[in-house]
Amino acid sequence: MISIFVAVTDFDWYQYLAAQPNLEEVNFWQPGGKTAFKALQPGELFLFKLHSPRNYIVGGGIFGHATFLPVSMAWETFTRSNGATSLAEMRARVARYRREQPDHRQDYQIGCRLLEQPFFFPEDQWIPVPQSWSPNIVVGKSFSANDGDGRYLWDAVQDRLQGQGLPMAAPRTTIDEAPIRRYGAPTLITPRLGQGTFRVAVTDSYGRRCAVTGEKTLPILDAAHIKDFGEGGDHTVDNGLLLRTDIHRLFDRGYVTVSGDHRFVVSRRLKEDFDNGRHYYELHGQTVRAPELPAAKPSATALTWHWDNRFLG
Incomplete structure (x- = not known):
């Protein structure tokens, strides 16, 4: 079974990264450094959903690796691909999410979901959240890509990737192969590590x-x-x-x-x-x-x- 994870994120984070040219990877980080991320295996889709009231999926990437890092190493390794302009800004954001006073000497341990070949959709291509999405979801939700809302997400993402000419887009099926579904069965996409x-x-x-x-x-x-x-x-x-x-x-x-x-x-x-x-x-x-x-x-x-x-x- 192929899974998709939809994670909730800030508009500012999305907007900054969407404006960066030629990103080969992004670090979707969490301010806490205790809970291991086990929702996906490498090669599955990790999607970005904006905070309410913007209830749309606005991009994503191919999941490559999950880990915990000191914020200094995360910045040194990924710089702008963290969605921030400087280590000071990133450290301040982490402190704000933790409801702590910023401290330039504090090397916070943060959770990192490392995504390859990221993609971002313009506003006219944002994907409405599936019907099963609950407004109470704070961090994110997993879906099976093989049926129901997960299949809706898979096809919607593939439509947009095809339109952008991105290489990870799945080939369309023919009318004879699938009279209802536009694409073949969801498969793992080999992540090209940055x-x-x-x-x-x-x-x-x-x-x-x-x-x-x-x-x-x-x-x-x-x-x-x-x-x-x-x-x-x-x-x-x-x-x-x-x-x-x-x-x-x-x-x-x-x-x-x-x-x-x-x-x-x-x-x-x-x-x-x-x-x-x-x-x-x-x-x-x-x-x-x-x-x-x-x-x-x-x-x-x-x-x-x-x-x-x-x-x-």
Whole structure:
């Protein structure tokens, strides 16, 4: 069964993001950081419904990942894709929703629903809420896309995406295939992760610990691409390693790598070029921690690429 989640949001948030060109992802954040979001699986639709009295659905995106982040990291990772113009503005909004006084030293923990390939409808294409929508809904509601109001939403969204020529729109059925329904059965849409979602998904896949050292201090952990994005590497979790910042820099420059059997390897060039590196050579040969999920484990193809094309030997 394919699900759709309709979330309630502010008009200002929608209006700001709808005016931004070329967004590849957005962070639909919640001011609280305690309740895990489990309503969707990656590839299902997450839609935006404005607060009453604007009872319309005005856009959405493909659900990619859900997590909790300090507001500073959410801003650093997604900037304008948070629907705010600055960290100060975003922090003030979080404080207002929490009914607290803004404090620039407070790094609030917030809930983040990360959406790929976002879309926004002009006002003449806003979708009226389904008949089953209750005015008492504060956060949002799930629907099955296969029947009833969920199917109404699926078809209405597809109509608008077709009109915008967006690539995630489902193909229309022929008259012979479906005399009533305009589109085929709802299916998952493979989310194309943006840079920010890649960073967060890799961070979570590694349990927020450096794959080499086990370091857990979040501000100094980086999601490194194994195969450079500029060289054709993807924003996919299996093309990522979570590394301490200094190790990430050495990895990008080829002074360290990860072997096919997941061993940390340090180049002789580190000593030759800088007459230093003792702390890194102490890590040489140790096993690199891998994510628990098989799909998130480092790609053998990507590791081979880094060994052949970046590692200095």
